[in-house]
Amino acid sequence: MPVLVMKFGGTSVATLDRIRRVAKRVGVEVAKGYDVIVIVSAMSGETNKLVGFVNETSPLFDAREYDAVVSSGENVTAGLMALTLQEMDVPARSWQGWQVPVRTTSAHSAARIEEIPTENINAKFAEGMRVAVVAGFQGLSHEGRITTLGRGGSDTTAVAFAAAFGAERCDIYTDVDGVYTTDPRVSPKARKLEKIAFEEMLELASLGAKVLQTRSVELAMRYNVKLRVLSSFGEQSDDAGTLVCDEEEIMENRPVSGIAFSRDEAKMTLVSVADRPGIAAAIFGPLSDAGVNVDMIIQNIAEEGRTDMTFSCPTDQVLRAEKALTEAKTRGEINFNELIADKDTAKISAVGIGMRSQSGVAAKMFKTLSNEGINIKVIATSEIKISVLIDRKYMELAVQALHDAFELEKA
Amino acid sequence: MPVLVMKFGGTSVATLDRIRRVAKRVGVEVAKGYDVIVIVSAMSGETNKLVGFVNETSPLFDAREYDAVVSSGENVTAGLMALTLQEMDVPARSWQGWQVPVRTTSAHSAARIEEIPTENINAKFAEGMRVAVVAGFQGLSHEGRITTLGRGGSDTTAVAFAAAFGAERCDIYTDVDGVYTTDPRVSPKARKLEKIAFEEMLELASLGAKVLQTRSVELAMRYNVKLRVLSSFGEQSDDAGTLVCDEEEIMENRPVSGIAFSRDEAKMTLVSVADRPGIAAAIFGPLSDAGVNVDMIIQNIAEEGRTDMTFSCPTDQVLRAEKALTEAKTRGEINFNELIADKDTAKISAVGIGMRSQSGVAAKMFKTLSNEGINIKVIATSEIKISVLIDRKYMELAVQALHDAFELEKA
Numbered sequence: 001m002p003v004l005v006m007k008f009g010g011t012s013v014a015t016l017d018r019i020r021r022v023a024k025r026v027g028v029e030v031a032k033g034y035d036v037i038v039i040v041s042a043m044s045g046e047t048n049k050l051v052g053f054v055n056e057t058s059p060l061f062d063a064r065e066y067d068a069v070v071s072s073g074e075n076v077t078a079g080l081m082a083l084t085l086q087e088m089d090v091p092a093r094s095w096q097g098w099q100v101p102v103r104t105t106s107a108h109s110a111a112r113i114e115e116i117p118t119e120n121i122n123a124k125f126a127e128g129m130r131v132a133v134v135a136g137f138q139g140l141s142h143e144g145r146i147t148t149l150g151r152g153g154s155d156t157t158a159v160a161f162a163a164a165f166g167a168e169r170c171d172i173y174t175d176v177d178g179v180y181t182t183d184p185r186v187s188p189k190a191r192k193l194e195k196i197a198f199e200e201m202l203e204l205a206s207l208g209a210k211v212l213q214t215r216s217v218e219l220a221m222r223y224n225v226k227l228r229v230l231s232s233f234g235e236q237s238d239d240a241g242t243l244v245c246d247e248e249e250i251m252e253n254r255p256v257s258g259i260a261f262s263r264d265e266a267k268m269t270l271v272s273v274a275d276r277p278g279i280a281a282a283i284f285g286p287l288s289d290a291g292v293n294v295d296m297i298i299q300n301i302a303e304e305g306r307t308d309m310t311f312s313c314p315t316d317q318v319l320r321a322e323k324a325l326t327e328a329k330t331r332g333e334i335n336f337n338e339l340i341a342d343k344d345t346a347k348i349s350a351v352g353i354g355m356r357s358q359s360g361v362a363a364k365m366f367k368t369l370s371n372e373g374i375n376i377k378v379i380a381t382s383e384i385k386i387s388v389l390i391d392r393k394y395m396e397l398a399v400q401a402l403h404d405a406f407e408l409e410k411a
Numbered sequence: 412m413p414v415l416v417m418k419f420g421g422t423s424v425a426t427l428d429r430i431r432r433v434a435k436r437v438g439v440e441v442a443k444g445y446d447v448i449v450i451v452s453a454m455s456g457e458t459n460k461l462v463g464f465v466n467e468t469s470p471l472f473d474a475r476e477y478d479a480v481v482s483s484g485e486n487v488t489a490g491l492m493a494l495t496l497q498e499m500d501v502p503a504r505s506w507q508g509w510q511v512p513v514r515t516t517s518a519h520s521a522a523r524i525e526e527i528p529t530e531n532i533n534a535k536f537a538e539g540m541r542v543a544v545v546a547g548f549q550g551l552s553h554e555g556r557i558t559t560l561g562r563g564g565s566d567t568t569a570v571a572f573a574a575a576f577g578a579e580r581c582d583i584y585t586d587v588d589g590v591y592t593t594d595p596r597v598s599p600k601a602r603k604l605e606k607i608a609f610e611e612m613l614e615l616a617s618l619g620a621k622v623l624q625t626r627s628v629e630l631a632m633r634y635n636v637k638l639r640v641l642s643s644f645g646e647q648s649d650d651a652g653t654l655v656c657d658e659e660e661i662m663e664n665r666p667v668s669g670i671a672f673s674r675d676e677a678k679m680t681l682v683s684v685a686d687r688p689g690i691a692a693a694i695f696g697p698l699s700d701a702g703v704n705v706d707m708i709i710q711n712i713a714e715e716g717r718t719d720m721t722f723s724c725p726t727d728q729v730l731r732a733e734k735a736l737t738e739a740k741t742r743g744e745i746n747f748n749e750l751i752a753d754k755d756t757a758k759i760s761a762v763g764i765g766m767r768s769q770s771g772v773a774a775k776m777f778k779t780l781s782n783e784g785i786n787i788k789v790i791a792t793s794e795i796k797i798s799v800l801i802d803r804k805y806m807e808l809a810v811q812a813l814h815d816a817f818e819l820e821k822a
Contacts, residue, residue: 065493065504083477
């Protein structure tokens with residue numbers, strides 16, 4: 001029987017009633033003849049509660065213990081979902097990550113899936129089981145310890161299962177009914193997109209649009225997994241939501257498809273770094289080892305053998321970054337006068353595959369921000385996006401102004 | 412280094428502050444030179460919450476999914492305890508049941524431990540780790556699924572680890588400071604015992620005194636594990652709490668050591684059962700298969716080939732028992748006119764190894780209850796205990812009257 005992967009996020013399984021509601025949706029697909037793999041997140045709020053416990057217990061925690069604690073929320077939902085399906089007479093059982101096993105790297109809290117053996121689950125499908133409920137976001141390291149894939153990792157779990165099982169489609173059910181030109185909570189003019197290219201989705205995901213985890217989109221693109229984002233609360237139909245697909249399938253050709261933003265972006269500056277070949281590696285190696293997700297990097301022109309190095313990273317990793325850099329300085333690997341952390345910044349990005357063929361997008365973006373009196377602190381560009389760091393207090397204003405400027409409310 | 416097992420119940424780890432407090436106690440034993448195995452329960456209330464979820468989702472649940480859901484509470488505490496110890500510079504890590512692995516039978520929700528391999532944990536002790544924090548109450552079945560040992564199973568986990576690792580002692584930290592002549596919440600005259608015989612503890616545990624799980628005492632007796640019950644909140648000293656030990660070590664020789672009770676005991680009667688050889692097996696076989704814990708059994712004298720069969724079981728297993736018996740009737744294995752479930756009963760027991768050598772205990776017990784106008788519904792006796800089922804509303808009265816009658820307040 002064809003396999004369908006359905007992934008439900010935390011708000012979709014926040015209560016037993018909601019679990020019943022989504023179980024009914026699963027039942028509809030089973031009735032159509034699919035063997036279904038359901039990937040579940042923790043009930044809304046649970047993961048945050050557990051992360052809070054860990055942070056309060058140990059600010060610079062052992063990530064192996066963090067993973068052991070934080071992964072428990074998904075296990076609860078998986079069992080409850082299996083029980084709910086059984087109550088509806090749908091043969092189902094739950095799998096925790098280590099039971100499949102979802103084999104991952106040992107990079108705790110940010111592990112990558114290496115392999116998903118299909119034998120165990122396929123054997124149960126062959127015996128008549130119709131739904132395998134899998135706890136998302138978690139896996140098993142080579143050392144036999146529990147790993148997690150990082151926040152939002154359940155999307156990646158879903159796409160990886162879809163790839164491993166050759167699923168017909170991977171449906172990501174969430175609390176929004178698709179991908180929008182920007183977050184409707186920030187701009188009421190935001191419009192839902194019917195389709196979006198993998199590449200665009202990739203930029204939107206990594207830039208904080210939060211609809212899908214970056215790696216899930218990368219995986220879907222690499223293994224050509226048909227990926228659909230839709231609401232668990234809306235109507236169930238075959239053309240609901242937004243389809244994430246190949247560029248060729250997109251008809252529109254506008255320069256910008258969406259405005260993304262990230263509220264929790266810090267700007268860090270190493271002042272007067274002793275410049276020498278290999279200095280970048282000496283700075284960003286320790287940051288990488290400490291698990292800091294560095295995004296933008298800017299190096300000012302060196303003067304008299306010294307330079308300023310600026311980078312951005314999530315606000316909650318600033319402590320970790322400071323510790324890593326201070327230790328590298330103590331070890332004599334790098335030398336700087338001062339480390340300045342500006343935590344009051346936000347990142348705004350314009351994204352669109354049309355940018356490749358249309359010029360003037362950057363100029364229009366800078367002019368729009370300038371007209372609103374918004375100062376740009378850092379600029380970074382790629383083939384299909386332009387990102388800027390600005391004061392956080394201007395974030396909403398900037399998003400709305402850019403949404404208007406690129407006329408994204410028009411279909 | 413000598414190994415000590417320390418087990419902390421749900422109220423002892425109910426908050427992060429309490430986890431820190433008990434971690435300090437663990438630290439004291441580490442400082443004395445012990446390698447410590449800490450067995451933890453779920454944070455107080457967590458397991459009940461999860462059990463509530465399962466019951467609401469599926470009243471006659473698949474016990475395999477129940478176990479998968481309910482075991483998650485212990486995993487959270489284990490990780491947090493390991494992190495807390497690490498923050499105190501005590502080398503520690505957590506183990507979930509399947510990681511040790513704690514091998515159990517496949518009797519889900521009531522599994523028995525079959526084997527605890529010591530290699531993994533001993534290898535870490537050899538590397539310098541000082542505390543292994545193990546999630547209690549859970550294990551791994553032959554089929555690779557998570558099992559639980561039943562409520563209170565963490566005590567059994569603790570004793571089994573103490574036996575497997577040849578621990579010097581197994582300290583069960585709980586919210587009471589030892590074993591009492593009865594529950595102090597019911598009788599303010601209740602007195603703490605310094606020592607109690609394994610056999611007595613066994614009866615008290617199985618009769619609902621709730622200080623220790625029955626099987627943990629059985630295990631301790633079989634493997635001669637020195638078992639101590641003490642409070643996580645009191646002073647830490649080597650002679651605190653109550654020592655559960657061999658009969659020979661007990662100096663007192665009173666007929667009754669304690670009055671136990673169980674509030675949630677149902678009396679079930681099969682009216683007019685067709686009597687024939689093997690009828691008891693035909694009734695109690697299906698109940699056992701359905702996981703009903705039958706306690707007392709009484710068969711009335713048969714008349715004209717028919718008899719009444721009465722038994723008691725926990726109130727929350729009544730539905731299960733009714734289903735099992737009705738199905739057995741449908742299959743033609745047994746025949747009865749009516750099945751009456753009396754859920755408003757409680758069990759009261761007088762327990763004491765002195766009973767073996769002193770007569771008149773039963774007579775005194777019945778007279779005391781009679782003086783209070785309490786009707787006895789069922790009587791069952793063993794070598795060292797006398798149990799009766801009575802109306803639940805008289806439970807507290809009966810306990811207090813018996814405590815007085817046997818002068819248990821006197822040391």
